[in-house]
Amino acid sequence: MRPYVIINAAMSADGKISTKEHRQTKISGDQDFARVDRLRADCDAVMVGIGTILADDSSLRLKNPDLIAERTAAGKTEQPMRVVIDSRARMPPDGDMFKKGTGQRVIFVAETAPPDRVAALAEKATVISAGTDKVDLTLVLDKLGEMGVKKLMVEGGATLLWSFTSQKLFDEIRIYVGALIIGGTDAPTFVDGSGFTRAEGFTRLALKNVEKIDDGLLITWHKKEE
Ligand SMILES: NC(=O)C1=CN([C@@H]2O[C@H](COP(=O)(O)OP(=O)(O)OC[C@H]3O[C@@H](n4cnc5c(N)ncnc54)[C@H](OP(=O)(O)O)[C@@H]3O)[C@@H](O)[C@H]2O)C=CC1
Ligand SMILES: Nc1nc(O)c(N)c(N[C@@H]2O[C@H](COP(=O)(O)O)[C@@H](O)[C@H]2O)n1
Numbered sequence: 001m002r003p004y005v006i007i008n009a010a011m012s013a014d015g016k017i018s019t020k021e022h023r024q025t026k027i028s029g030d031q032d033f034a035r036v037d038r039l040r041a042d043c044d045a046v047m048v049g050i051g052t053i054l055a056d057d058s059s060l061r062l063k064n065p066d067l068i069a070e071r072t073a074a075g076k077t078e079q080p081m082r083v084v085i086d087s088r089a090r091m092p093p094d095g096d097m098f099k100k101g102t103g104q105r106v107i108f109v110a111e112t113a114p115p116d117r118v119a120a121l122a123e124k125a126t127v128i129s130a131g132t133d134k135v136d137l138t139l140v141l142d143k144l145g146e147m148g149v150k151k152l153m154v155e156g157g158a159t160l161l162w163s164f165t166s167q168k169l170f171d172e173i174r175i176y177v178g179a180l181i182i183g184g185t186d187a188p189t190f191v192d193g194s195g196f197t198r199a200e201g202f203t204r205l206a207l208k209n210v211e212k213i214d215d216g217l218l219i220t221w222h223k224k225e226e
Helices: 030-042 050-056 065-073 113-120 137-144 158-166
Strands: 006-011 046-051 079-084 106-110 126-129 151-156 172-177 205-214 216-223
Touching: 006 030, 006 158, 030 065, 030 151, 030 172, 030 216, 046 050, 046 137, 046 158, 050 079, 079 137, 106 113, 106 137, 113 126, 126 205, 151 158, 172 205
Parallel strands: 006 151, 006 172, 046 079, 046 151, 079 106, 106 126
Antiparallel strands: 172 216, 205 216
């Protein structure tokens, strides 16, 4: 069975998720970062696109020791599975995701990924081929389901979120809207990609909750069933 997919990201009041140089930007406050850690702890796997790794060198690990202890007490691994969507196997083998924290790392690549890079990554991670030239997210979700992932958190970035939202491959979206404006036409927004041209294609959402956190807002949407 496919996992329940929760998209979680933080954007500025003008919808940007980082700067025009794609530099990682602190949008959440302490309380929201604590919420994000809690959500990571509650999920079986946490995912980003390779663009995020190359920009941020994300570790994607659970940081709060109390949450790690809570997971182990519940018979879970210390860390949720950490997953990268990376058609061309560009994931740096010395990235923070490999250096920090314990547990399984999974890299989804395409069949056309260079074999030498796949071999190098296979020494550090479970490398799975899913899709011909580009990773196919429906195959990814099926595979993660087979691997026992029931709840998946997708953190970004903008290109991966376009694929998840345009293909309607999500259940919930949690967007933290921070009290700042970043600006810049070239700064990634919550969702980029090619965009819809017709209203019939739009991904529709159902509002579930709005909560003030730090000096911003956490908005929870569910996918609106057609
Ligand atoms: N504020 C926040 O909450 C967050 C902000 N960010 C920010 O987002 C930015 C990165 O976003 P972005 O550059 O768009 O990169 P993404 O992280 O979205 O990764 C996109 C890449 O994933 C690969 N990919 C493989 N298969 C697919 C598929 N089916 N659909 C989509 N992508 C696929 C592609 O590379 P390839 O073809 O090589 O496989 C693609 O270029 C950074 O600046 C980062 O800081 C990221 C996460 C959260
Ligand atoms: N929720 C959230 N709020 C922000 O303000 C952010 N900048 C991000 N960024 C995401 O978190 C990843 C970093 O994770 P690690 O600290 O390396 O574990 C980053 O790559 C973005 O995915 N998120």
